[in-house]
Amino acid sequence: MKLKFTKMHGAGNDFVVFNGCDQDINLTTAQFRFIADRRFGIGADQILIVEKTEKAGIDFRYRIFNADGGEVEQCGNGARAFARYVTDFKMTSHNPIRVETKAGIIELFIENNGTVTVNMGKPEFAHARIPFDANGLKGTPTGDDTVWPLFLDNESVSQEIDISVVSMGNPHAVQVVRNIDEAPVASQGPLIENHKRFPNRVNAGFMEIENRHSIRLRVFERGAGETLACGTGACAAAVAGIRRGLLDSPVTVKARGGILEIAWNGYGHDVMMTGPAVIVFNGEIDL
Numbered sequence: 001m002k003l004k005f006t007k008m009h010g011a012g013n014d015f016v017v018f019n020g021c022d023q024d025i026n027l028t029t030a031q032f033r034f035i036a037d038r039r040f041g042i043g044a045d046q047i048l049i050v051e052k053t054e055k056a057g058i059d060f061r062y063r064i065f066n067a068d069g070g071e072v073e074q075c076g077n078g079a080r081a082f083a084r085y086v087t088d089f090k091m092t093s094h095n096p097i098r099v100e101t102k103a104g105i106i107e108l109f110i111e112n113n114g115t116v117t118v119n120m121g122k123p124e125f126a127h128a129r130i131p132f133d134a135n136g137l138k139g140t141p142t143g144d145d146t147v148w149p150l151f152l153d154n155e156s157v158s159q160e161i162d163i164s165v166v167s168m169g170n171p172h173a174v175q176v177v178r179n180i181d182e183a184p185v186a187s188q189g190p191l192i193e194n195h196k197r198f199p200n201r202v203n204a205g206f207m208e209i210e211n212r213h214s215i216r217l218r219v220f221e222r223g224a225g226e227t228l229a230c231g232t233g234a235c236a237a238a239v240a241g242i243r244r245g246l247l248d249s250p251v252t253v254k255a256r257g258g259i260l261e262i263a264w265n266g267y268g269h270d271v272m273m274t275g276p277a278v279i280v281f282n283g284e285i286d287l
């Protein structure tokens with residue numbers, strides 16, 4: 001089976017995008033993993049599939065699969081890539097574009113300078129909605145947030161860290177670190193991702209606060225490992241920092257692959273994310 005694809009990235013978080021409106025895309029977990037493989041396949045952090053939708057007032061549906069083949073609810077950088085894709089390939093002239101994801105409907109705006117702004121919706125803090133099991137834990141109230149202790153334990157790490165938990169449609173655990181370049185992303189990331197208190201696993205964010213409007217961020221993503229940027233992770237970190245009284249909106253998020261701007265006016269408000277999305281090349285793969 002031959003499939004046409006487009007390779008894209010948003011701040012270095014890279015994607016293989018398939019048009020499911022004009023070709024039938026029904027891939028197995030092994031095929032997703034092969035496509036995402038950087039040596040034997042095309043290479044990607046996530047695979048995105050753009051599909052038609054029957055829903056009134058909605059332009060498309062788009063589905064997100066991590067490099068490990070698991071389907072997930074939301075992807076911020078992927079949403080911007082999706083908007084660029086359907087605009088540049090003239091699949092719609094709408095601006096804003098409304099798209100259905102597993103986490104709900106989101107709205108995307110193509111800006112005059114080519115960047116994309118996404119209304120990511122409201123962050124969710126209810127533990128059952130993340131999901132996060134805080135049973136038996138004693139949290140520390142900080143601003144509007146409660147910071148939770150998470151005990152990490154394996155043969156090389158035995159440590160308690162403090163995390164904020166937030167869902168941007170997908171689950172995030174965010175911790176503050178003093179120096180992002182020295183943050184233990186590789187050693188702690190897998191332990192946080194697979195911690196038993198997160199039944200659906202979690203994306204692990206490490207943020208260094210530069211000032212009240214600027215952070216540096218690294219994210220060890222669920223199902224993909226550390227990526228050069230994570231859009232939902234940037235939203236989650238900004239939201240956590242604002243709730244803890246450490247940051248004020250808007251927040252510039254400096255990831256290793258680029259910069260995202262996040263605005264959030266507090267509880268009950270939507271999170272707005274602006275950043276780049278780039279088409280790298282088109283191709284065809286035989287699966």
Ligand SMILES: N[C@@H](CCC[C@H](N)C(=O)O)C(=O)O
Binds near residue numbers: 231
């Ligand atoms: N890179 C993404 C997030 C992709 C999904 C994530 N790994 C998960 O499993 O929830 C982004 O830009 O938000």
